[in-house]
Structure formats: structure tokens, C-alpha cells
Amino acid sequence: MALAELVQHSEVHALYSSHHAWLQGWLRHKLGNAWEAADLAQDTFISVLSGGAAAPIREPRPFLATVARRLVAHRHRRQVLEEAYLAALAALPQSLAPSPEERLLALEALQQIDAALDGLVPPVREAFLLAQLEGLSYAEIAARLNVSASSVKQYLTRANRHCFFALPA
Template identity: 50%
Template sequence: MSETLPANNDNHLRVIEALYSGHHGWLYNTLKKKLGNAMDAADLAQDTFTRILASQVTAIEQPRAYLSCVAKGILINWYQRKALERAYLDALAHLPAPEVPSPELRFVVLETLHEIDAMLDTLPPLVKRAFLLSQIGGLKYADIAEQLDVSLITVKRYMKQAFVQCLMLVE
């Protein structure tokens, strides 16, 4: 089955509506089997269609394959987000009671961690690795250069690129 999305916005919405009504149940059931959770499956299915709607895609040759591909990306992000949340909550569990942040602050920290994680995912792999080795591993630039088997000037360029991305996150 092929879905073609015309340039006309009304027609575009009708085709997306047809895609949704024709394949939402299938996508939801697929995600529910993977996750074992109806609520998360419903959220991720909805996110998949929201992303497709925003993408302004003009043709879908194989709707279920396309939906699977988009949903897979969303599912990977969801798993990464859950892993990040678990790591943060695990770290909080080891804090003495007086040092545990309020629920409001925990929410702000988690949202910030998600934004940083998303920003890091936009970096090329070696840039990301250099940044993490420096900021989390505490390595000096020379040690990073040795570990990555690149020059010191390359590490400095990588760090500059990562810090520019961080500044863009703050703006």
C-alpha cells in the first residue's frame, strides 16, 4: 500500500488521518508487545504519528515499514530517557535524606539531563566521547588525545565544538 501526501495541507491532513486510522491499532499493538505496557505503548504510538505529521513527508511507499522505522527511533530515545532517569534516581537513593532534592528540583534536573543527552546525541561520536572523557571522566586533553589516538589540537577542536553546542542549549 502506498500513501502519497499532496502539497495541499488539507489533503495532507486527510492522508495522515487515513494513515492513522489504518495503522494506529497495528502500531499500538506492536509497541505494546515490545513494552508490555499499554500506557507507554499508547504514548509512543501517538508520538510516532505526531512526528510524521510534523515531518511533512510527501510519500510513504510502505506505511508499516515507515511507521516501524519512525517508532524505532522514538523507542530508542524513550529507552535512553528511562535509563537516564533510572541512573539519576539510583544516585539519589544513595544520598543522605537531608541532601535529597525536592520533587520539583528532581523534575528540573531530569529535564536538564534529557536536554543535555539530546544535545550530546547531535555531536559526532568522537566529539561526544572526548567531551564525556573530559567532563565526566576528568581526563586532561593530552590523555584524551592519547586514548582517542588523535592530536592534542584535534581534542581542543572537539571540545570547542562540544562547548559551542552546550552554549546553544543555554540560549
């Protein structure tokens, strides 16, 4: 093992040993669920490790809490999306209901789209959703968002480019 890897391994170990129990307790208090807290604590450290940010953290607890809050928000958003999809499926006649495999593929696609849209600033995301889900024209979107039609065109160009590069091929 190279010296740099050994140092990083040591720093990660120290971060985990010093703050894992605190983070899990903090999450348990916030969520009221020990199992979900344990999962999210692990996910938080995995996120930190995969981001390569373990070494230069000056204030580990606020940093870990911020990462954990984002993961909690992401999980909540994913659950809301899944519940909405399942409610829409429940409203379909049985003959039109997709197979379990199709449901899973659709949920995964929705989660990828949600993650891609999460990277957009709110007006750009809202313009994109109004165009894609409600089929509104540039003028109608501009009126709703109280911006010019040329701004809407720029928003949609930015959103389309962002989604194109954010979603897997």
C-alpha cells in the same frame, strides 16, 4: 481550510487509519506492554505530523517502524538517565537531598543535555563526556580515544558549539 491543508489532512488521516493498528500491534509485540505501545504509537504519529512528513512516505510501515524505534530508544535512554539520577540521590544523606522541585528541574536539565549530546557523533560525544565528567586533559582524552590532541580540541569545540545551540537559553 486551504486546499493544501485539506490535502495534507486527508493524507494524514489515511496514514493514521491504515497503519495505526498495525503500528500499535507491532510495538505491543516488541515491548510486551499494551499501554506503552499505545503511547508510543501516538507519539510516532505526532512526530510524523510535527515533522511534516506525512505526504511523501512511499513505504509507510518501515518508515513508521523507524520513527517508533527511535522513540523507544529515546524513552529507554531517558529511563536509564532517570534511574541513575535517582540512585545517586538515594546515596546522599537526607540533609543534602534536593527538594522534589529541584529533582524535577535537574531531571529536565539532564534530559535536555542528553538530547543535545545525542546529536553528536560518538567520538565527539565521548571526548566531551571525558572532559566534562572526568576532567581529563586534551592529552589524556587523545590517549583514550587514540587520536591527536588537536583532534580532541576540534571535537570539544564542535561539542560545545552543538550543545550551546541545542540547549534552550
